[in-house]
Amino acid sequence: MKNEKRMMNENVLKRFHYSTEQVIEKPFNWKQMLRLFSYMKPYRKTLLPLAILMVLITTAVRLIIPILIGVYVLDKAIVDKDTGLLTILIAAIAGLYTLSYVANFLRIRWMNQLGQSVIYDLRKHLFTHVQNLSHRFFDQRSAGSILVRIMNDINSLQELFTNGVINLLMDIILLIGIFAILFSLSPELTLAVMVILPIMFFISTSLRRNIRRSWQTVRLFQSKLNSHLNESIQGIRVTQAFTQEKENMSFFDGVNTETFESWRVASQKNAMFRPLVELTNAVGTAVLIWFGASLIQNETMTIGIFVSFAFYLGMFWEPISRLGQVYNQLLMGMASSERIFEFLDEKPIVSEKKEALHLEEVKGHIEFKDVVFSYDEKRTALKGVNLEMKAGQTVALVGHTGSGKTTIANLISRFYDPTSGEILLDGHNLKDISLKDLRQRISVVLQETFIFSGTIADNIRFGNPFATDEEVQKAAEAIGAHSFIENLPNGYQTEVEERGNILSVGQRQLISFARALLADPRIIILDEATASIDTETEIKIQTALKTLLEGRTAVIIAHRLSTIREADNIIVLDHGEIIEQGNHEELMNLQGEYYQLIKAQFNMLNAV
Numbered sequence: 098m099k100n101e102k103r104m105m106n107e108n109v110l111k112r113f114h115y116s117t118e119q120v121i122e123k124p125f126n127w128k129q130m131l132r133l134f135s136y137m138k139p140y141r142k143t144l145l146p147l148a149i150l151m152v153l154i155t156t157a158v159r160l161i162i163p164i165l166i167g168v169y170v171l172d173k174a175i176v177d178k179d180t181g182l183l184t185i186l187i188a189a190i191a192g193l194y195t196l197s198y199v200a201n202f203l204r205i206r207w208m209n210q211l212g213q214s215v216i217y218d219l220r221k222h223l224f225t226h227v228q229n230l231s232h233r234f235f236d237q238r239s240a241g242s243i244l245v246r247i248m249n250d251i252n253s254l255q256e257l258f259t260n261g262v263i264n265l266l267m268d269i270i271l272l273i274g275i276f277a278i279l280f281s282l283s284p285e286l287t288l289a290v291m292v293i294l295p296i297m298f299f300i301s302t303s304l305r306r307n308i309r310r311s312w313q314t315v316r317l318f319q320s321k322l323n324s325h326l327n328e329s330i331q332g333i334r335v336t337q338a339f340t341q342e343k344e345n346m347s348f349f350d351g352v353n354t355e356t357f358e359s360w361r362v363a364s365q366k367n368a369m370f371r372p373l374v375e376l377t378n379a380v381g382t383a384v385l386i387w388f389g390a391s392l393i394q395n396e397t398m399t400i401g402i403f404v405s406f407a408f409y410l411g412m413f414w415e416p417i418s419r420l421g422q423v424y425n426q427l428l429m430g431m432a433s434s435e436r437i438f439e440f441l442d443e444k445p446i447v448s449e450k451k452e453a454l455h456l457e458e459v460k461g462h463i464e465f466k467d468v469v470f471s472y473d474e475k476r477t478a479l480k481g482v483n484l485e486m487k488a489g490q491t492v493a494l495v496g497h498t499g500s501g502k503t504t505i506a507n508l509i510s511r512f513y514d515p516t517s518g519e520i521l522l523d524g525h526n527l528k529d530i531s532l533k534d535l536r537q538r539i540s541v542v543l544q545e546t547f548i549f550s551g552t553i554a555d556n557i558r559f560g561n562p563f564a565t566d567e568e569v570q571k572a573a574e575a576i577g578a579h580s581f582i583e584n585l586p587n588g589y590q591t592e593v594e595e596r597g598n599i600l601s602v603g604q605r606q607l608i609s610f611a612r613a614l615l616a617d618p619r620i621i622i623l624d625e626a627t628a629s630i631d632t633e634t635e636i637k638i639q640t641a642l643k644t645l646l647e648g649r650t651a652v653i654i655a656h657r658l659s660t661i662r663e664a665d666n667i668i669v670l671d672h673g674e675i676i677e678q679g680n681h682e683e684l685m686n687l688q689g690e691y692y693q694l695i696k697a698q699f700n701m702l703n704a705v
C-alpha cells in the first residue's frame with residue numbers, strides 16, 4: 098500500500114517538469130561578440146567616444162594623484178618647506194579631483210544611456226523579427242521560452258553594455274598604468290608586493306566563479322518556483338476540482354526547500370569573499386611596510402615614493418576584481434546572445450516575393466490543385482487535395498478530428514506553404530501575392546476567441562484600427578452584440594482583461610464576429626466554436642453569422658448542423674483526403690461518411 102502510494106506520488110510529481118533554459122554561460126566567441134557589439138554602431142560617433150573620453154580623463158587623474166601626493170607634496174614641497182609649491186599642489190589636486198568627479202558623473206550617465214539604447218534597439222529588433230516569423234516557429238516553442246529570450250536574455254546583456262565594456266577599457270589602462278608607475282618608482286618593491294597577485298587572481302576568478310555559480314543555482318530554483326506558482330494559480334480551478342492541492346503542495350514544498358538550501362549555500366560562500374579580500378590587502382600592506390621600511394632605512398627609497406606605493410597598492414585590487422567580473426559578464430553574455438541570435442537567424446518560412454502582386458480587387462475565388470502538406474517529415478496532413486470555392490460561396494469543412502480541416506484554413510491564409518501543389522486566389526498563386534494584401538482580405542475567426550486587454554471597443558476595432566466609434570457600434574449592431582455591450586458597466590468602454598474573463602463564451606464569439614465584420618474582408622475563415630451554448634445565443638450567433646458571411650467567400654470548419662445545412666458546398670475530409678463533397682441533400686442521399694456524421698450528431702442531440 099505504501100509502495101503504491103509512493104509510485105502514485107512519483108507519477109504526480111513527474112507532471113511538474115518545467116523546462117528552464119539551463120545554459121547560463123558559454124565559451125568566449127569572437128565572432129559572436131563582434132556581432133553583439135555591432136549594436137553599438139549607431140552610437141559610435143556620439144555616446145561611445147564621449148564616454149571613452151571621460152574614462153580616459155578619470156583614469157589619468159587617478160594615476161596622477163598618488164605621484165603628486167608622494168613625490169611632489171611629501172618629497173618636495175614639505176621637505177623643501179616650499180609653501181608656494183604646496184599651495185599650488187593642493188589646488189591642483191583639488192582641481193583634479195573635481196575634474197575626475199565630473200568626468201565620472203558624465204561617464205556613468207552616458208554609459209547608462211548607451212547601454213539602455215542598445216538594449217532598446219536589440220529588444221525592438223528581436224520583437225519585430227519574432228512577430229514576422231511563420232507559424233511553424235511558434236509550433237515548435239512554448240510562449241514561455243520566447244518570453245524568456247525577449248525579456249531575461251536581453252536584460253542580462255544590459256550590465257555588459259552599461260558597465261562591462263567601458264570598465265574593461267578603464268581597468269586595462271589602470272592596471273598597465275599602475276604597473277608602469279610602480280616599476281619606474283621601485284622595481285624591487287614592485288616585485289615584492291606582487292606576491293599577493295596570485296591570491297588576488299584566485300579570489301577574482303575561481304572563488305568568484307564558484308560564488309556566481311551558486312547564485313545561478315538559486316536563480317534556477319527561483320525560476321522553477323515561479324513557473325510552478327504561475328501554473329498553480331492559472332490552473333487553480335482544475336486543481337481544486339480534482340482535489341490535487343496536497344500533491345501540488347508537496348511539489349511546491351520541495352522546490353521551496355531547494356531554493357532555500359541553494360540560497361544558504363550561496364550566501365555562505367559569499368560571506369567568505371570580503372574577509373578574504375581584506376586579508377589579501379593586509380598581506381600586501383605587511384610586505385610593503387616590511388620591505389619598504391628596509392628600503393627607506395637604506396635610503397634607496399624616499400618616504401614620498403613609499404606613500405605613493407601604498408596608494409597604488411590600494412588601487413590595485415579594484416581593476417583586477419572588476420576584470421574578473423567583466424569576464425563573467427562576457428561568458429553570460431555569450432550564452433544570452435547565442436539564444437537571441439538563434440531567433441534572429443530564424444528566417445520566416447513563408448515569405449513574400451520581391452515583386453509580389455498587389456491586389457486591387459479580390460473576388461474571393463479559391464482553388465486547391467493537388468495540394469500536399471506536412472507539418473513535419475513524419476506525417477502528411479493533406480494528401481493531394483483538389484477543391485474549388487467559388488466567390489461568395491459558403492463552404493463547410495467537416496470530418497473527424499485530425500482530418501485536416503484547420504490545415505486547409507491555415508493554408509488559405511498562407512500561414513504555411515504547401516509541400517507540393519498550388520493554391521490560387523482569383524487565379525493567382527498565393528505565393529505571388531503580397532502577404533499583407535492577402536491577409537488584409539481574409540478575416541479569421543478562431544474557435545477560441547482571443548480577447549486582448551483593453552476596452553470592448555478596442556477589441557472590435559482590432560479588425561480595422563482606423564474605424565470610428567460609430568463604425569464600431571454599427572458593426573456590433575449588425576452582429577447583434579450591441580444590446581449586451583450596452584448593458585455592460587461602461588458599455589463599449591468597459592475594460593476587459595486579457596482573455597476576456599468577464600464575458601461569456603457566446604458574447605466573446607459575437608465580439609469576434611463584429612471584429613471580423615469591421616475588417617470587411619472578402620474571405621472569412623471561421624472555426625465554429627464547439628462549446629455548447631443556450632438556444633437563444635445559438636439563434637443570435639446564427640443570425641450574426643448570416644450578416645457576417647453575406648457576399649463573402651466563407652470557409653467554415655463547421656460543427657453545428659444549422660451551419661452545415663445552409664452551406665453551398667460541404668467538403669468531407671478523412672485523414673487528409675476529400676472523400677465526399679456536395680450540398681446537404683446530395684450528401685445525405687449518398688448515405689456515406691457525411692450521412693454517418695450527421696446521424697451521429699443527431700443521435701447525440703436527441704440523447705441530450
Ligand SMILES: Nc1ncnc2c1ncn2[C@@H]1O[C@H](COP(=O)(O)OP(=O)(O)OP(=O)(O)O)[C@@H](O)[C@H]1O
Nearest residue numbers: 236472473478496497498499500501502503504505
Ligand atoms: N502545428 C502542427 N504541427 C504538427 N502537426 C500538426 C500541427 N497542427 C496539426 N497537426 C497534425 O495535422 C493533422 C491535421 O490536423 P488539423 O488541425 O488540420 O485537423 P482538424 O481536422 O482541424 O482537427 P480538429 O477538428 O480536431 O481541429 C493532425 O494529424 C494533426 O496532428
